[in-house]
Every structure is written in structure tokens, then in C-alpha cells.
Amino acid sequence: MNLVVDIGNTSIKLASVNFNHQVVDMLRVDSWSDAAVLPFLSKNGLFANGIVSTVRNEPMELDLTQYVKGSLLFFDSSFKIPIANGYDTPATLGLDRLAAAVGANNIFPNSNVLVVDCGTAITIDLISSAACFEGGNISLGLHTRFKALASFTSKLPLVDVDGPFPLVGKNTTDAIRAGVINSVLFELDAYIDRFTSLHPDLKVLFTGGDAFFFDGKLKNTIFVVPNLVVQGLNRILEYNV
Secondary structure (H helix, E strand, O other): OEEEEEEOOOOEEEEEEOOOOOEEEEEEEOOOOHHHHHHHHHHOOOEOEEEEEEOOOOOOOOOHHHHEOOOEEEOOOOOOOOOEEOOOOHHHOOHHHHHHHHHHHHHOOOOOEEEEEEOOEEEEEEEOOOOEEEEEEEEEOHHHHHHHHHHOOOOOOOOOOOOOOOOOOOOHHHHHHHHHHHHHHHHHHHHHHHHHHHOOOOEEEEEOOOHHHHOOOOOOOOEEOOOHHHHHHHHHHHHHO
């Protein structure tokens, strides 16, 4: 088993991944706590190798090397990866975006793949059939848009996703929910349509905390892979040990 630690903006995932690339156990927490992660590490025994990826600046006090028999890698932009990186500024590319691209290429090799990561931000990235990360776009995530409306206006309330989102809202709560959710749906469908016009064989993968929310709500066909970043990190780990 390999240990994969994915420290994202919203949550932290610790995963045990077997040699068939399957996630067999996972712990998800909002913030790092030794007390919270120790039971997971202890019950999974000694891992063969491990990789840690983080987009946060928080220090991690626990020494994970005691739980890994072989190599424990701390992923950064200097790592070798099994795809080409066409980003102009690779040092500024989010490690989660890069790992998701590797995971997408591993699932659909020799295919054009669009990866939509729906979390604090929505990222839309293209991986070509030639196994190259071509780049992508960054937008506000679903919940971030709700928070922005409440934070930067004096009278609009904070609304969540639960509830109706009609085409035309008849009250302020429904109007906010409909405005935010429909705008994201229209935005994502338009992106998928445009990329599909350029790449008719396009595969579309959704991942991130809000990925399942969009499943069945878009007019386009998508594949939801909730652990895409974890799968990509495991592939990068194997490529470097």
C-alpha cells in the first residue's frame, strides 16, 4: 500500500492506495490534527511509499516517515511527471491541478480530457491526447460565489445550495440560489461545448467537493471521479520511486 496525503484548500485527504491503483481506505478532515489522523495511520500499518502534496502553508508536525517503509516524497513543481507540462509558469501551477491532470491521463490515455475541479475555486484544465497539460482557467467555486455575494453587499443574505433554483427567482433567496447555480451550470456547459467543438473525442472528468452536485444537472455527459487528485498523486509517486 502507498500513503497519499492531499492537503487542499478546503479539506485534507489521507488515502491508502493498493498496487492496482485503487483507493482502499481514506480519511477526510477539514484541518490537520495529529489526534485525528493517527488512528488512520495506525490501522493501515507500514506503507510501502508515500507522497504529500499541499496547497497550504500550515506546518505538519507529525513525522510521517515512521509510517512509511520506503520513500516519503513531498511533491513540488520540480518533480518528474508522466505527462508533459505546457504551462508557461510551471512553478505557479497548483499542485492539485497538475496531479488531477496526471490522474486524468492515467484513466484516459491517448484521449483529450477536460478536468473540472469543483471546490473553493473551479478549475477547468485540458490534457491533450499527446499527454500534455495544455493549461486551463480558474474561476470562483460554487460556495465561494454565495459567500462573495453575502460579504460584498450590505443586504443580501448568505444562501446555500440546498433548495430550488428556478430560471426566474420569485424571492431574494431563490433569486440568489438560482443566479449562482444557473450561472455556473451555463458556464460549465458552454466550456464543455466549446472544447468539444475543438476535440470531438473529448472526455470530461469532474472532481472536487462539489463534483457530485453537478452530476445530472448539466446537459453534457460527465464522469465524476472524486479521488482524481489522489489517483494522480499515487501515479506521480510510482513514477518517482
